[in-house]
Amino acid sequence: MDFTTINEELFFIQKRNEVIRNIEELLFQKDYIKVETDYFEEYDKYVELNQRQDRQKMVKVQDNSGRVLVLRPDITSNIIKQVIPRYLDNSILKLYYLDSIFSVDVNGIIEQKKQCGVEIIGDKKTETDTDLIQMVITLFENFQIEPIIEIGNQQFINILIEQSTTTEEQRKTLMKIIQRKSKNELLRFIALYNVPNKYQELLSNIFQYQNDFEQIKDLIIENKLDQRLLKVMDKMITIKNLLQQDAIRYDLSLVTDFDYYSGIIFKGYIKGMKTDIFRGGRYDLLTKEYGKEVPALGFSIDIQSLIEVVIGNG
Amino acid sequence: MDNYLKIALPKGRLAKDVLDIMRKAGYVINIDLDTRKLVLIDETNKFVYMLVKPIDVLTYVIEGVCDIGVTGKDVIDEGNPDIYELMDLGVGKCRFSVAGRSNQSLLNKPTLKIATKYPKVTTKYYSDKNQKISIVKLSGSVELAPLIGLSDVIVDIVETGNTLTANKLQILEEMYELSARLISNKSSYRVYYDTITTLQRRIEKVV
Numbered sequence: 001m002d003f004t005t006i007n008e009e010l011f012f013i014q015k016r017n018e019v020i021r022n023i024e025e026l027l028f029q030k031d032y033i034k035v036e037t038d039y040f041e042e043y044d045k046y047v048e049l050n051q052r053q054d055r056q057k058m059v060k061v062q063d064n065s066g067r068v069l070v071l072r073p074d075i076t077s078n079i080i081k082q083v084i085p086r087y088l089d090n091s092i093l094k095l096y097y098l099d100s101i102f103s104v105d106v107n108g109i110i111e112q113k114k115q116c117g118v119e120i121i122g123d124k125k126t127e128t129d130t131d132l133i134q135m136v137i138t139l140f141e142n143f144q145i146e147p148i149i150e151i152g153n154q155q156f157i158n159i160l161i162e163q164s165t166t167t168e169e170q171r172k173t174l175m176k177i178i179q180r181k182s183k184n185e186l187l188r189f190i191a192l193y194n195v196p197n198k199y200q201e202l203l204s205n206i207f208q209y210q211n212d213f214e215q216i217k218d219l220i221i222e223n224k225l226d227q228r229l230l231k232v233m234d235k236m237i238t239i240k241n242l243l244q245q246d247a248i249r250y251d252l253s254l255v256t257d258f259d260y261y262s263g264i265i266f267k268g269y270i271k272g273m274k275t276d277i278f279r280g281g282r283y284d285l286l287t288k289e290y291g292k293e294v295p296a297l298g299f300s301i302d303i304q305s306l307i308e309v310v311i312g313n314g
Numbered sequence: 315m316d317n318y319l320k321i322a323l324p325k326g327r328l329a330k331d332v333l334d335i336m337r338k339a340g341y342v343i344n345i346d347l348d349t350r351k352l353v354l355i356d357e358t359n360k361f362v363y364m365l366v367k368p369i370d371v372l373t374y375v376i377e378g379v380c381d382i383g384v385t386g387k388d389v390i391d392e393g394n395p396d397i398y399e400l401m402d403l404g405v406g407k408c409r410f411s412v413a414g415r416s417n418q419s420l421l422n423k424p425t426l427k428i429a430t431k432y433p434k435v436t437t438k439y440y441s442d443k444n445q446k447i448s449i450v451k452l453s454g455s456v457e458l459a460p461l462i463g464l465s466d467v468i469v470d471i472v473e474t475g476n477t478l479t480a481n482k483l484q485i486l487e488e489m490y491e492l493s494a495r496l497i498s499n500k501s502s503y504r505v506y507y508d509t510i511t512t513l514q515r516r517i518e519k520v521v
Contacts, residue, residue: 148505150504181398182399269501269504270501272378273378274377275396
Protein backbone atom coordinates (compact mmCIF):
# COMPACT_ATOMS: atom_id res chain seq x y z
CA MET A 1 0.00 0.00 0.00
CA ASP A 2 0.97 3.60 -0.51
CA PHE A 3 1.38 5.89 2.44
CA THR A 4 0.43 9.54 2.55
CA THR A 5 3.05 11.49 0.61
CA ILE A 6 4.50 14.70 1.94
CA ASN A 7 2.59 16.62 -0.76
CA GLU A 8 -0.72 15.13 0.34
CA GLU A 9 0.19 15.83 3.94
CA LEU A 10 0.94 19.44 3.04
CA PHE A 11 -2.40 19.67 1.26
CA PHE A 12 -4.18 18.65 4.46
CA ILE A 13 -2.14 21.13 6.49
CA GLN A 14 -3.05 23.85 4.01
CA LYS A 15 -6.73 22.94 4.33
CA ARG A 16 -6.45 23.01 8.11
CA ASN A 17 -4.83 26.43 8.01
CA GLU A 18 -7.60 27.71 5.73
CA VAL A 19 -10.29 26.43 8.08
CA ILE A 20 -8.59 27.95 11.11
CA ARG A 21 -8.01 31.26 9.30
CA ASN A 22 -11.66 31.37 8.32
CA ILE A 23 -12.81 30.83 11.91
CA GLU A 24 -10.33 33.31 13.37
CA GLU A 25 -11.39 35.92 10.82
CA LEU A 26 -15.01 35.67 12.00
CA LEU A 27 -14.02 35.78 15.68
CA PHE A 28 -11.76 38.78 15.05
CA GLN A 29 -14.63 40.64 13.35
CA LYS A 30 -16.79 39.94 16.38
CA ASP A 31 -14.14 41.38 18.76
CA TYR A 32 -13.00 38.14 20.40
CA ILE A 33 -9.49 38.11 21.86
CA LYS A 34 -7.29 35.03 21.54
CA VAL A 35 -5.91 33.63 24.81
CA GLU A 36 -3.28 31.05 25.71
CA THR A 37 -4.17 28.38 28.25
CA ASP A 38 -2.28 26.14 30.71
CA TYR A 39 -1.66 22.49 29.92
CA PHE A 40 -2.21 21.25 33.45
CA GLU A 41 -4.98 21.27 36.04
CA GLU A 42 -4.73 20.28 39.72
CA TYR A 43 -6.19 16.74 39.77
CA ASP A 44 -8.07 17.03 43.09
CA LYS A 45 -9.68 20.35 42.24
CA TYR A 46 -10.57 19.26 38.71
CA VAL A 47 -12.17 16.01 39.85
CA GLU A 48 -14.13 17.81 42.55
CA LEU A 49 -15.57 20.25 40.03
CA ASN A 50 -16.24 17.62 37.38
CA GLN A 51 -17.67 14.64 39.21
CA ARG A 52 -19.56 13.32 36.21
CA GLN A 53 -16.44 12.99 34.09
CA ASP A 54 -14.87 9.55 33.87
CA ARG A 55 -11.60 9.70 35.85
CA GLN A 56 -10.18 6.83 33.85
CA LYS A 57 -10.34 9.02 30.75
CA MET A 58 -8.12 11.71 32.28
CA VAL A 59 -4.40 11.84 31.54
CA LYS A 60 -2.70 12.07 34.93
CA VAL A 61 0.79 13.48 35.39
CA GLN A 62 2.85 13.51 38.57
CA ASP A 63 5.77 15.78 39.32
CA ASN A 64 8.72 15.02 41.61
CA SER A 65 7.05 16.49 44.68
CA GLY A 66 4.15 14.04 44.30
CA ARG A 67 1.67 16.63 43.05
CA VAL A 68 -0.86 14.98 40.71
CA LEU A 69 -1.99 16.99 37.71
CA VAL A 70 -4.37 16.39 34.81
CA LEU A 71 -3.36 17.13 31.25
CA ARG A 72 -6.31 19.41 30.45
CA PRO A 73 -9.43 17.43 29.45
CA ASP A 74 -11.15 20.71 28.59
CA ILE A 75 -10.18 24.35 28.35
CA THR A 76 -13.14 26.26 29.74
CA SER A 77 -12.33 25.60 33.40
CA ASN A 78 -8.74 26.57 32.62
CA ILE A 79 -9.74 29.98 31.29
CA ILE A 80 -12.19 30.60 34.14
CA LYS A 81 -9.46 29.77 36.65
CA GLN A 82 -7.21 32.42 35.11
CA VAL A 83 -9.81 35.12 34.57
CA ILE A 84 -12.21 35.08 37.53
CA PRO A 85 -9.83 36.06 40.35
CA ARG A 86 -8.91 39.20 38.41
CA TYR A 87 -12.32 39.90 36.89
CA LEU A 88 -13.56 43.50 37.11
CA ASP A 89 -17.27 43.82 37.90
CA ASN A 90 -19.64 44.66 35.04
CA SER A 91 -17.06 44.12 32.32
CA ILE A 92 -17.79 41.81 29.42
CA LEU A 93 -14.90 39.64 28.19
CA LYS A 94 -15.04 37.92 24.81
CA LEU A 95 -12.27 35.34 24.53
CA TYR A 96 -11.33 32.49 22.24
CA TYR A 97 -8.67 29.77 22.09
CA LEU A 98 -7.21 27.27 19.65
CA ASP A 99 -5.65 24.51 21.69
CA SER A 100 -5.51 20.77 22.26
CA ILE A 101 -7.31 18.75 24.91
CA PHE A 102 -6.24 15.29 26.07
CA SER A 103 -8.01 12.09 27.06
CA VAL A 104 -7.38 8.36 27.39
CA ASP A 105 -9.45 6.20 25.02
CA VAL A 106 -11.00 2.79 25.82
CA ASN A 107 -7.79 1.02 24.86
CA GLY A 108 -5.70 3.15 27.18
CA ILE A 109 -4.17 5.24 24.42
CA ILE A 110 -3.77 8.99 24.90
CA GLU A 111 -5.78 11.04 22.42
CA GLN A 112 -5.11 14.63 21.51
CA LYS A 113 -7.93 16.73 20.07
CA LYS A 114 -7.61 20.22 18.70
CA GLN A 115 -10.41 22.53 19.75
CA CYS A 116 -11.45 26.04 18.97
CA GLY A 117 -13.58 27.56 21.68
CA VAL A 118 -15.24 30.78 22.64
CA GLU A 119 -16.05 32.09 26.13
CA ILE A 120 -18.14 35.16 26.99
CA ILE A 121 -17.72 36.24 30.58
CA GLY A 122 -19.87 38.81 32.38
CA ASP A 123 -22.96 38.79 30.15
CA LYS A 124 -26.24 37.37 31.44
CA LYS A 125 -28.64 38.47 28.68
CA THR A 126 -30.66 35.67 27.02
CA GLU A 127 -29.97 37.36 23.67
CA THR A 128 -26.30 36.56 24.21
CA ASP A 129 -27.16 32.85 24.39
CA THR A 130 -28.98 33.01 21.09
CA ASP A 131 -26.36 35.29 19.47
CA LEU A 132 -23.72 32.73 20.39
CA ILE A 133 -25.68 29.88 18.78
CA GLN A 134 -26.32 32.10 15.78
CA MET A 135 -22.57 32.69 15.49
CA VAL A 136 -21.86 28.94 15.44
CA ILE A 137 -24.43 28.55 12.68
CA THR A 138 -22.73 31.34 10.67
CA LEU A 139 -19.35 29.78 11.29
CA PHE A 140 -20.50 26.49 9.75
CA GLU A 141 -22.37 28.26 6.96
CA ASN A 142 -19.02 29.69 5.86
CA PHE A 143 -18.03 26.09 5.04
CA GLN A 144 -21.43 25.26 3.47
CA ILE A 145 -22.17 22.91 6.36
CA GLU A 146 -25.51 22.81 8.13
CA PRO A 147 -25.26 20.98 11.44
CA ILE A 148 -28.31 19.89 13.41
CA ILE A 149 -28.33 21.73 16.74
CA GLU A 150 -29.80 20.16 19.84
CA ILE A 151 -30.75 22.53 22.67
CA GLY A 152 -31.55 21.60 26.24
CA ASN A 153 -31.34 23.20 29.66
CA GLN A 154 -29.11 21.87 32.41
CA GLN A 155 -30.83 23.99 35.06
CA PHE A 156 -34.14 22.31 34.22
CA ILE A 157 -32.59 18.84 34.64
CA ASN A 158 -30.77 19.87 37.83
CA ILE A 159 -33.94 21.18 39.51
CA LEU A 160 -35.98 18.17 38.37
CA ILE A 161 -33.37 15.74 39.72
CA GLU A 162 -32.97 17.68 42.96
CA GLN A 163 -36.75 17.58 43.56
CA SER A 164 -37.07 13.91 42.61
CA THR A 165 -34.35 12.52 44.86
CA THR A 166 -33.37 12.59 48.53
CA THR A 167 -29.70 11.54 48.58
CA GLU A 168 -26.54 12.43 46.67
CA GLU A 169 -26.21 8.80 45.57
CA GLN A 170 -29.71 8.84 44.06
CA ARG A 171 -28.99 12.15 42.36
CA LYS A 172 -25.94 10.68 40.62
CA THR A 173 -27.81 7.52 39.59
CA LEU A 174 -30.72 9.48 38.14
CA MET A 175 -28.35 11.81 36.26
CA LYS A 176 -26.64 8.78 34.67
CA ILE A 177 -29.98 7.25 33.69
CA ILE A 178 -31.06 10.48 32.00
CA GLN A 179 -27.68 10.83 30.31
CA ARG A 180 -28.14 7.35 28.78
CA LYS A 181 -31.82 7.95 27.92
CA SER A 182 -32.66 4.61 29.47
CA LYS A 183 -36.46 4.54 29.73
CA ASN A 184 -36.73 1.21 31.56
CA GLU A 185 -34.21 2.20 34.20
CA LEU A 186 -35.94 5.56 34.63
CA LEU A 187 -39.29 3.89 35.35
CA ARG A 188 -37.60 1.43 37.69
CA PHE A 189 -35.91 4.34 39.51
CA ILE A 190 -39.23 6.18 39.94
CA ALA A 191 -40.84 3.08 41.43
CA LEU A 192 -37.90 2.11 43.61
CA TYR A 193 -36.97 5.45 45.19
CA ASN A 194 -40.43 6.92 45.86
CA VAL A 195 -40.12 9.93 43.58
CA PRO A 196 -42.76 12.45 44.79
CA ASN A 197 -46.05 11.84 42.96
CA LYS A 198 -46.27 15.34 41.56
CA TYR A 199 -42.90 14.96 39.78
CA GLN A 200 -43.54 11.51 38.33
CA GLU A 201 -45.33 12.65 35.17
CA LEU A 202 -42.70 15.22 34.21
CA LEU A 203 -39.83 12.87 34.98
CA SER A 204 -41.21 9.73 33.33
CA ASN A 205 -41.86 11.56 30.05
CA ILE A 206 -38.58 13.48 30.05
CA PHE A 207 -37.18 11.76 26.94
CA GLN A 208 -40.22 12.73 24.87
CA TYR A 209 -40.23 16.46 25.48
CA GLN A 210 -39.06 18.49 22.54
CA ASN A 211 -40.16 22.10 22.13
CA ASP A 212 -43.55 21.72 23.85
CA PHE A 213 -42.63 24.30 26.49
CA GLU A 214 -46.17 25.71 26.89
CA GLN A 215 -47.52 22.24 27.61
CA ILE A 216 -44.77 21.66 30.19
CA LYS A 217 -45.60 25.01 31.81
CA ASP A 218 -49.21 23.87 32.22
CA LEU A 219 -47.98 20.67 33.81
CA ILE A 220 -45.74 22.59 36.22
CA ILE A 221 -48.60 24.90 37.26
CA GLU A 222 -51.15 22.09 37.50
CA ASN A 223 -48.96 19.91 39.71
CA LYS A 224 -47.62 22.87 41.74
CA LEU A 225 -44.00 22.02 40.89
CA ASP A 226 -40.93 24.11 41.77
CA GLN A 227 -41.47 27.69 40.57
CA ARG A 228 -37.94 27.90 39.19
CA LEU A 229 -38.98 25.40 36.51
CA LEU A 230 -41.50 27.94 35.20
CA LYS A 231 -38.80 30.56 34.86
CA VAL A 232 -36.62 28.10 32.93
CA MET A 233 -39.52 27.34 30.58
CA ASP A 234 -40.08 31.06 29.99
CA LYS A 235 -36.42 31.41 29.10
CA MET A 236 -36.68 28.48 26.68
CA ILE A 237 -39.72 30.09 25.04
CA THR A 238 -37.75 33.33 24.59
CA ILE A 239 -34.85 31.38 23.09
CA LYS A 240 -37.15 29.49 20.75
CA ASN A 241 -38.68 32.74 19.54
CA LEU A 242 -35.30 34.40 19.02
CA LEU A 243 -33.82 31.43 17.16
CA GLN A 244 -36.07 30.78 14.21
CA GLN A 245 -33.86 28.19 12.53
CA ASP A 246 -34.84 24.97 10.74
CA ALA A 247 -31.82 23.06 11.99
CA ILE A 248 -32.67 23.51 15.68
CA ARG A 249 -34.21 20.76 17.78
CA TYR A 250 -35.05 20.87 21.48
CA ASP A 251 -34.45 18.03 23.91
CA LEU A 252 -35.18 18.69 27.57
CA SER A 253 -33.44 15.47 28.63
CA LEU A 254 -30.14 16.62 27.17
CA VAL A 255 -27.24 16.33 29.61
CA THR A 256 -23.60 17.20 28.89
CA ASP A 257 -20.47 15.47 30.19
CA PHE A 258 -19.49 18.53 32.19
CA ASP A 259 -20.96 19.34 35.60
CA TYR A 260 -20.38 23.06 35.31
CA TYR A 261 -23.21 23.90 32.91
CA SER A 262 -26.12 25.57 34.68
CA GLY A 263 -28.41 26.99 32.01
CA ILE A 264 -28.99 26.50 28.31
CA ILE A 265 -26.83 23.73 26.78
CA PHE A 266 -26.40 22.74 23.15
CA LYS A 267 -24.68 20.23 20.90
CA GLY A 268 -24.13 20.20 17.15
CA TYR A 269 -24.21 17.12 14.94
CA ILE A 270 -23.34 16.43 11.33
CA LYS A 271 -24.75 13.41 9.54
CA GLY A 272 -22.19 10.64 9.24
CA MET A 273 -20.06 11.83 12.14
CA LYS A 274 -19.81 9.57 15.16
CA THR A 275 -19.95 12.27 17.84
CA ASP A 276 -21.06 15.85 18.28
CA ILE A 277 -18.87 18.35 16.44
CA PHE A 278 -19.47 21.21 18.88
CA ARG A 279 -21.01 21.68 22.29
CA GLY A 280 -21.54 24.54 24.70
CA GLY A 281 -23.80 26.37 27.07
CA ARG A 282 -24.10 28.65 30.06
CA TYR A 283 -22.01 27.89 33.12
CA ASP A 284 -22.59 30.66 35.69
CA LEU A 285 -21.91 28.24 38.57
CA LEU A 286 -18.35 27.37 37.56
CA THR A 287 -17.15 30.94 38.07
CA LYS A 288 -18.38 30.83 41.67
CA GLU A 289 -16.01 27.92 42.36
CA TYR A 290 -13.13 30.22 41.47
CA GLY A 291 -14.19 33.00 43.80
CA LYS A 292 -16.87 35.12 42.16
CA GLU A 293 -20.24 34.38 40.59
CA VAL A 294 -20.06 35.88 37.14
CA PRO A 295 -22.41 34.92 34.29
CA ALA A 296 -20.51 33.03 31.59
CA LEU A 297 -21.15 30.97 28.49
CA GLY A 298 -19.26 29.44 25.61
CA PHE A 299 -18.76 26.61 23.17
CA SER A 300 -16.01 24.49 21.63
CA ILE A 301 -15.65 22.99 18.15
CA ASP A 302 -13.55 19.95 17.21
CA ILE A 303 -11.21 21.30 14.57
CA GLN A 304 -10.06 17.94 13.20
CA SER A 305 -13.65 16.76 12.65
CA LEU A 306 -14.53 20.04 10.96
CA ILE A 307 -11.53 19.74 8.62
CA GLU A 308 -12.51 16.18 7.74
CA VAL A 309 -16.02 17.31 6.83
CA VAL A 310 -14.67 20.26 4.81
CA ILE A 311 -12.26 17.99 2.89
CA GLY A 312 -14.95 15.31 2.50
CA ASN A 313 -17.29 17.86 0.93
CA GLY A 314 -14.53 18.80 -1.54
CA MET B 315 -28.64 3.75 0.79
CA ASP B 316 -27.35 6.92 2.32
CA ASN B 317 -30.60 7.60 4.15
CA TYR B 318 -31.15 4.05 5.38
CA LEU B 319 -31.03 3.46 9.13
CA LYS B 320 -28.14 1.10 9.85
CA ILE B 321 -28.84 -1.49 12.54
CA ALA B 322 -26.17 -3.71 14.11
CA LEU B 323 -27.55 -7.07 15.22
CA PRO B 324 -25.76 -9.78 17.18
CA LYS B 325 -25.30 -12.89 15.02
CA GLY B 326 -27.32 -15.93 16.02
CA ARG B 327 -30.55 -16.48 17.89
CA LEU B 328 -30.75 -12.96 19.30
CA ALA B 329 -30.88 -11.45 15.79
CA LYS B 330 -33.90 -13.63 15.04
CA ASP B 331 -35.55 -12.62 18.32
CA VAL B 332 -35.03 -8.95 17.53
CA LEU B 333 -36.55 -9.25 14.05
CA ASP B 334 -39.51 -11.13 15.57
CA ILE B 335 -40.06 -8.24 17.98
CA MET B 336 -39.89 -5.75 15.11
CA ARG B 337 -42.41 -7.84 13.12
CA LYS B 338 -44.70 -7.93 16.14
CA ALA B 339 -44.37 -4.14 16.31
CA GLY B 340 -45.80 -3.96 12.80
CA TYR B 341 -42.71 -3.84 10.59
CA VAL B 342 -42.92 -6.03 7.49
CA ILE B 343 -39.46 -7.51 7.20
CA ASN B 344 -38.63 -9.73 4.24
CA ILE B 345 -35.05 -10.70 4.82
CA ASP B 346 -33.46 -14.08 5.29
CA LEU B 347 -31.08 -14.45 8.21
CA ASP B 348 -30.02 -17.92 7.10
CA THR B 349 -27.95 -16.76 4.14
CA ARG B 350 -24.36 -16.18 5.09
CA LYS B 351 -24.58 -12.53 4.16
CA LEU B 352 -23.37 -10.11 6.80
CA VAL B 353 -25.17 -7.10 5.36
CA LEU B 354 -28.89 -7.37 4.69
CA ILE B 355 -30.85 -4.61 3.00
CA ASP B 356 -34.48 -4.10 3.93
CA GLU B 357 -35.92 -1.99 1.08
CA THR B 358 -39.43 -1.96 2.61
CA ASN B 359 -38.43 -0.13 5.78
CA LYS B 360 -35.23 1.49 4.48
CA PHE B 361 -33.14 -0.34 7.08
CA VAL B 362 -29.75 -2.01 6.65
CA TYR B 363 -28.95 -4.82 9.09
CA MET B 364 -25.36 -5.77 9.83
CA LEU B 365 -24.73 -9.08 11.55
CA VAL B 366 -21.73 -8.94 13.87
CA LYS B 367 -20.48 -10.38 17.15
CA PRO B 368 -22.37 -8.98 20.19
CA ILE B 369 -19.27 -7.25 21.51
CA ASP B 370 -18.68 -5.64 18.10
CA VAL B 371 -22.26 -4.32 17.98
CA LEU B 372 -21.08 -1.84 20.58
CA THR B 373 -18.04 -0.82 18.53
CA TYR B 374 -20.14 -0.37 15.36
CA VAL B 375 -22.54 1.91 17.23
CA ILE B 376 -19.81 3.88 19.04
CA GLU B 377 -18.02 4.42 15.72
CA GLY B 378 -21.27 5.48 14.09
CA VAL B 379 -21.06 3.01 11.18
CA CYS B 380 -24.32 1.67 12.59
CA ASP B 381 -26.88 4.10 13.97
CA ILE B 382 -28.54 1.75 16.40
CA GLY B 383 -27.92 -1.80 17.56
CA VAL B 384 -28.94 -4.56 19.89
CA THR B 385 -26.51 -6.05 22.38
CA GLY B 386 -26.40 -7.54 25.85
CA LYS B 387 -26.30 -5.43 29.00
CA ASP B 388 -23.13 -7.38 29.89
CA VAL B 389 -21.33 -5.96 26.86
CA ILE B 390 -22.57 -2.43 27.65
CA ASP B 391 -21.54 -2.58 31.32
CA GLU B 392 -18.09 -3.90 30.45
CA GLY B 393 -17.56 -1.22 27.78
CA ASN B 394 -19.11 1.75 29.66
CA PRO B 395 -19.63 3.51 26.31
CA ASP B 396 -20.89 7.00 25.55
CA ILE B 397 -24.13 5.93 23.85
CA TYR B 398 -27.87 5.97 24.51
CA GLU B 399 -29.27 2.80 26.03
CA LEU B 400 -32.80 3.32 24.78
CA MET B 401 -34.68 0.26 25.97
CA ASP B 402 -34.73 -3.21 27.44
CA LEU B 403 -35.98 -5.64 24.79
CA GLY B 404 -36.71 -8.37 27.32
CA VAL B 405 -34.94 -11.06 25.28
CA GLY B 406 -31.55 -12.74 25.74
CA LYS B 407 -32.17 -12.87 29.48
CA CYS B 408 -29.39 -14.19 31.69
CA ARG B 409 -27.52 -13.30 34.87
CA PHE B 410 -24.08 -12.20 35.87
CA SER B 411 -23.05 -14.89 38.35
CA VAL B 412 -20.11 -15.98 40.45
CA ALA B 413 -19.51 -19.71 40.06
CA GLY B 414 -17.04 -22.19 41.50
CA ARG B 415 -16.49 -25.83 42.32
CA SER B 416 -19.23 -27.49 44.36
CA ASN B 417 -18.53 -27.68 48.11
CA GLN B 418 -15.69 -25.25 47.73
CA SER B 419 -14.67 -23.22 50.76
CA LEU B 420 -13.77 -19.64 50.02
CA LEU B 421 -12.89 -18.88 53.63
CA ASN B 422 -9.33 -17.98 54.43
CA LYS B 423 -8.90 -16.42 51.01
CA PRO B 424 -7.64 -12.87 51.56
CA THR B 425 -7.47 -12.36 47.83
CA LEU B 426 -10.00 -14.05 45.58
CA LYS B 427 -8.64 -15.10 42.20
CA ILE B 428 -11.31 -14.69 39.53
CA ALA B 429 -11.29 -15.76 35.90
CA THR B 430 -13.63 -13.76 33.67
CA LYS B 431 -14.33 -12.21 30.30
CA TYR B 432 -15.58 -9.15 32.19
CA PRO B 433 -12.72 -7.61 34.20
CA LYS B 434 -14.33 -4.17 34.56
CA VAL B 435 -17.71 -5.45 35.75
CA THR B 436 -15.96 -7.84 38.15
CA THR B 437 -13.64 -5.17 39.55
CA LYS B 438 -16.53 -2.77 40.16
CA TYR B 439 -18.72 -5.45 41.78
CA TYR B 440 -16.05 -6.55 44.25
CA SER B 441 -14.73 -3.09 45.00
CA ASP B 442 -18.30 -2.13 46.06
CA LYS B 443 -18.14 -5.12 48.43
CA ASN B 444 -14.64 -4.30 49.67
CA GLN B 445 -13.36 -7.75 48.68
CA LYS B 446 -9.77 -7.95 47.44
CA ILE B 447 -9.49 -9.82 44.17
CA SER B 448 -7.06 -10.58 41.38
CA ILE B 449 -8.33 -11.09 37.86
CA VAL B 450 -7.39 -13.53 35.13
CA LYS B 451 -8.79 -12.26 31.83
CA LEU B 452 -9.98 -15.00 29.48
CA SER B 453 -11.93 -14.80 26.24
CA GLY B 454 -13.77 -18.12 26.37
CA SER B 455 -14.18 -21.50 28.14
CA VAL B 456 -14.03 -19.66 31.44
CA GLU B 457 -15.52 -22.70 33.21
CA LEU B 458 -12.22 -24.50 32.86
CA ALA B 459 -10.33 -22.06 35.09
CA PRO B 460 -11.46 -23.24 38.57
CA LEU B 461 -11.10 -26.89 37.53
CA ILE B 462 -7.43 -26.62 36.72
CA GLY B 463 -6.57 -24.18 39.50
CA LEU B 464 -6.21 -21.12 37.29
CA SER B 465 -8.68 -19.29 39.54
CA ASP B 466 -10.79 -19.77 42.67
CA VAL B 467 -14.03 -18.76 40.98
CA ILE B 468 -15.36 -17.34 37.73
CA VAL B 469 -17.60 -14.39 36.94
CA ASP B 470 -19.64 -15.00 33.82
CA ILE B 471 -23.08 -14.70 32.29
CA VAL B 472 -25.27 -17.68 33.05
CA GLU B 473 -28.40 -18.48 31.09
CA THR B 474 -29.47 -22.05 31.88
CA GLY B 475 -26.53 -23.17 34.00
CA ASN B 476 -26.07 -26.31 31.87
CA THR B 477 -22.45 -25.53 31.03
CA LEU B 478 -21.72 -25.02 34.72
CA THR B 479 -23.33 -28.33 35.73
CA ALA B 480 -21.54 -30.21 32.96
CA ASN B 481 -18.26 -28.94 34.37
CA LYS B 482 -19.18 -29.66 37.99
CA LEU B 483 -19.45 -25.99 38.86
CA GLN B 484 -22.25 -24.29 40.73
CA ILE B 485 -23.49 -20.75 41.17
CA LEU B 486 -22.11 -19.28 44.39
CA GLU B 487 -23.70 -15.87 44.03
CA GLU B 488 -26.07 -14.20 41.59
CA MET B 489 -24.89 -10.69 40.84
CA TYR B 490 -27.60 -9.12 38.69
CA GLU B 491 -29.95 -9.75 35.77
CA LEU B 492 -29.09 -8.99 32.17
CA SER B 493 -30.97 -8.75 28.89
CA ALA B 494 -30.63 -7.36 25.38
CA ARG B 495 -30.81 -3.58 24.99
CA LEU B 496 -31.57 -1.30 22.08
CA ILE B 497 -28.70 1.16 21.89
CA SER B 498 -28.12 4.24 19.76
CA ASN B 499 -25.22 6.38 18.69
CA LYS B 500 -25.85 9.88 20.11
CA SER B 501 -25.25 11.65 16.84
CA SER B 502 -27.46 9.20 14.90
CA TYR B 503 -30.21 9.59 17.49
CA ARG B 504 -30.43 13.24 16.56
CA VAL B 505 -30.00 12.76 12.79
CA TYR B 506 -32.57 9.91 12.58
CA TYR B 507 -34.68 11.13 15.50
CA ASP B 508 -38.07 10.40 13.91
CA THR B 509 -37.16 6.94 12.62
CA ILE B 510 -35.51 5.85 15.87
CA THR B 511 -38.15 7.19 18.25
CA THR B 512 -40.95 5.73 16.11
CA LEU B 513 -39.23 2.34 16.19
CA GLN B 514 -38.82 2.66 19.95
CA ARG B 515 -42.45 3.64 20.54
CA ARG B 516 -43.75 0.79 18.41
CA ILE B 517 -41.50 -1.77 20.09
CA GLU B 518 -42.44 -0.48 23.55
CA LYS B 519 -46.01 -1.58 22.91
CA VAL B 520 -45.05 -5.20 22.25
CA VAL B 521 -42.28 -6.05 24.71
